[in-house]
Amino acid sequence: MFVSYRWLQDYVDLSGVSPVELAEKITKSGIEVEGVTILNEGIRDVVIGHVLECEQHPNADKLNKCLVDIGEEEPVQIICGAANVGKGQKVAVAKVGAVLPGNFKIKKAKLRGEESNGMICSLQELGIESKLVAKEYSEGIFVFPEDTEVGADAIAELGRDDHVLELGLTPNRSDCLSMLGVAYEVAAILGRGVNLPVTAVSEVAEKAADYIKITVEAIEDNPLYVAKVIKTVKIGPAPLWMQGRLMAAGIRPHNNVVDITNYILLEYGQPLHAFDYDRFGSKEIVVRRAKNGEIIETLDDVKRELTEDHLVITNGTEPVAIAGVMGGANSEVGRDTTTVLLESAYFAGRTVRKASKDHGLRSEASARFEKGVDPNRVRAAAERAAALLAEYAGGEVLEGSAEVDELDIEPAVISISLEKINRVLGTDLTVNKVKDIFERLQFGVSVDNDLFTVTVPTRRGDITIEEDLIEEAGRLFGYDNLPTTLPVVASTPGALTDYQKKRRAVRRYLEGAGLFQAVTYSLTSAEKAEQYALEKREPIRLAMPMSEERSILRLSIVPQLLEVLKHNVARQLDSVAVYETGSVFLARAGQELPEEREHLAAAITGLWQSHPWQGEKKPVDFYVIKGILEGLFARLSLENQVEFRQASLDGLHPGRTAEVYLSGEKVGFIGQVHPAVQKAMDLKETYVCELSLNTILEAEVAPLQYEAIPRFPSITRDIALVVDTEKTAGELGAIIKEAGGKLLKEVHVFDLYEGERMEAGKKSLAFSLKYFDPERTLADEDVAKTHDKVLAAVKEKAGATLRG
Known part of the structure; x- marks a missing residue:
């Protein structure tokens, strides 16, 4: 609801309260004021001018040379390009030195050789939106009434020296969808009285009931209907002050009759409708439900098909309006209208809402009926409108009104x-x-x-x-x-569970490692449902899928991440690293609902490091993604419980794939996507992993223990072992660690050799072993004893021999 500060002063004494202060008081009382707009902000020195002479510019076909009286000693010459400018008009003139919206300053100028001392303005140039300008002035300048004083402030004449408060009303405060409703609210806030509008009108001897009869067949939808008749109406523009108030409220002026009905809608919150009595088609108004398939052409020149859910106003034969929503074109007030049939009624909100929704016609009137109008203003609004029609349209108001009143609403x-x-x-x-x-x-x-x-x-x-x-x-x-109090009930402050803390740590670690978080659909296709699944179970199909591509609950996250990589690579993002933590869904025997398990998955392709100024590029390989997981397990203090074992899995490269074990339990896999899959998806070398996050984050972790920094030197021994080609470095490393005992602190593999000088079926693996004792300096003989145990163990358990 847009509320004019100047208009509000008609009803409430606002002395001593500025618009901004008033907005703050209204907001504090419970109705939010979303903003205060200054209508004349940035506008200066715009006055009313009288066009004394107007002729075509001697050097331009589309320009006019005007001599304009602006209330100063001498008239000024202004060049104007508006097609509707003419001699004798009263117009808005921005004088030399004036400022228009957008800080547009008016200066003396020469246009095609002729001097121009100012600018004749359209309403749009004065900051009024085009949709609020009357159609006759939508192109060209605005012409003021003849009795407007020359030299007067044009902005004031238009009612633009005003502030507009925008109220953000909740649905229950429909009473403030009117100026009077806002006035009651403001008066209560300020502790002042409300001055109600004058509704008294001088009526002629003829009776309205002799001109029109009302019949309401749908009493439940329309318990109160009031009709007044106004004769000898002269259609013309509404008074300028009224047009200004309508535009400030966001309503375009049309003519005096329509503008008065809109003015009453804003003032009382009571929608009215004016029919052309002579075009109405009968002397009877029948309010009823429409017939299925009945057609009405509304004021927007659209033919609309009605149903029995819609309430219509008819002339006894055909509909002339959709009740509370929009009138019909067959009874529209036009330039030749002389007798107005004025409707003021109380319509049930649900019926209006149904028609408004069905026809996509949400109007100022329908919005008020939907939320509820004051039944005690129906007659007062009609009387006020009749008084204004008598004053500003020259109408003669017939005595009384024709009505049906079955309304029973008590305070x-x-x-x-x-x-x-x-x-x-x-x-x-x-x-x-x-x-x-x-x-x-x-x-x-x-x-x-x-x-x-x-x-x-x-x-x-x-x-x-x-x-x-x-x-x-x-x-x-x-x-x-209101006093501030705290709840007296016992409460526990919120906190993250250990699981949630660890999950956040996982995400922070992966993002710190350079991966971006992805969020993908939990739904997939039947083709992809079982790909890369850690645990094979019967896929779960939706009862009503939106498409076959999204018909199955996923068993793995990796297929969706591969789609993310494919999408990005297709858009020339060649190096992509993403991860996701999300649920997979496993069917449970005999149960309708699936088991949800949280998994962690990642997918990486392209370059892992790129330093062009050093000529260094490092593409992603198996050890990059393995290193990321090793760092993650270290972050979770699980590095001593994790083991990587070579594996062969569907959809992954047979020689670059490993399963991940935690304390002997399989929890996931890592590996390169199979070349055939990469080719099908137009991907370069791509590496993926997927882990059971539930299992990892719920694993028991030994308490954190600190060790003193070693004071004594360590001793390093390197060994190269010749073993069968099927033996893995991990298997040998485990044997070495077990045999090394307390003195052996670190074991690293640093070389693999399979060459011409190596016996067929054999390979050489080189390990670096670090020994030290935190309590003393080791002697060679101490290390030799332990080292001999290591060599004996690898020979006995793995058939390894030292390479000569």
């Missing part, structure tokens, strides 16, 4: 005790203070000891129970004034 009466108000708010308000709050809201209130009996006006349909009254008392007392 809500609610009783509440002072003790409950104070108990809920935590305050110590007095009887007089609470009574004053209700009286400022203009509620009827009586007090019996500490019990309040409150009669709530029908304009506040949102107040129906005791708690609503407590809210009103609290917000007008001031939320800032």
Whole structure:
């Protein structure tokens, strides 16, 4: 809701309260003011000018040379390109030195050899949106009424010397969808009175009931319908002040009759509709549900098919309006209208909402009917509109009105005790203070000891129970004034579980290692469902899949990460490293719901390091992804429990794949994607891994122990062992560690040789062994004893011999 500060002053005394201060007070009372707009911000020295002469520019076909009186000693010459400029018009003139929106400054200029001392402005050039400018002035300059004073401030004449408050209303506060509703709210906040508009009108002897008869067949949808008749109407522009207020509220002016109905909609919150009585087609209004397939052409020139869910206004034969939504083109007020049939009614919100939704016609009127209008303003709004039509359209208002009234809505009466108000708010308000709050809201209130009996006006349909009254008392007392208290119940502060902490550590580590987190679908296709699965189970199919590509719950994350790599590589991102932590879904025998297990997967392709200035490029290989996992296990203090064993798995390179074991239990795999798969997906060498994150993060970890920095030197021995080609370095390393005992602290493989001088079926593996004792300096004979045990063990258990 856009609220004009100047317009609001018609109803409430705002002296001493600036627009910004008012916005703050309204916000603190519970209705958020989303912004305050200064309509004339950045505009200066724009006045009303009188075009004394207007002729075509001697050197340009599309320019006019105008002599304009701007209220100064001498008229000024202005060159204007508007097609509708003409002699005798009153126009907006930006004088030399004036400033227009966007800090556009007006200077003296010469256009095609003719001097121009200012600028004749359109409304758009004065900062008014094109959609709010009347259609006749949508292209060209705006022409002011003839009686406008020359030299007067054009911005003030347009009502643009104003501030507009934008209220962000919640659905329950439909009472503030009107200027009067906002006025009641502001008056209560400031503790001031409300000045209601004058609705008295002089009526002629003829009776409205003689011109029109009302019949309502759908009483539940339309319990109150009021029609007034205004004769001798002269269609023309609405008064300038009214046009300005409509534009400030976001409504485009049309003509005096339509603008007055829109003005009342904003003022009272009561939608009205004006029919051309002579085009109406009968002397009877029949309100009924539409017939299935019935057609109406609405004001937007669209033919719409109706159903029996829609309420229509008819002339007894055909629909002339969709009730509460939009009128029909067959009874539209036009330039030749002389008699207006004015409708003011109370329509059920659900019926209007249904029609508005079905036809995609959400209007200012439908929005108000949907949220609820004040039933006690229906007649007052009609009387106020009739008075304005008499004043600004020259109309003669016929006596009385034709109506159907089956409406039975009484003000809500609610009783509440002072003790409950104070108990809920935590305050110590007095009887007089609470009574004053209700009286400022203009509620009827009586007090019996500490019990309040409150009669709530029908304009506040949102107040129906005791708690609503407590809210009103609290917000007008001031939320800032309510005492601050803490809950008295015992509570436990939130914290991450050990599992959640470890999962965050995993993510931080991988992102620190250069991988980006991906989030992919948990749904996949039947073709990909079992690829790279750690545990093979029957895939789970959705009952109603959105597509075959997303029909199966995944058993592995790797296929989705390969799709991520394919997507990025296709867009010339050749080096990509991603990971994901997410669930896989395993079927359980005899149970409908699957078992969810959290997995960690990663996929890497392209260059791992690139230093062009050093001429160094390192492509991803098996040991890069293995090193990342080793660092991860070290971060989780599991490095001594993890083992990598050579393996052969579907979809992975047969010689570059390993299974990962944690304390002897298989928890995942790493390896290169099979070349055939890489080729099918247009990928270069790509390495992947997938681990059971649940198993890893729930594994028991030995308490952290610190060791003193060694004070004594270590001794290193290198050995090259000749073994059968099927023996692995890991197997030999395990034998060496076991035989080395306490003195052997580190074992590293540093060379592999398979060459011409090596016996067929044999290979040479070289290890570096580090010995030391933290308590003393080792002697050669101490190391020799342990080293001999190591050599004996590898010979006995692996058939290894020292390479000569």
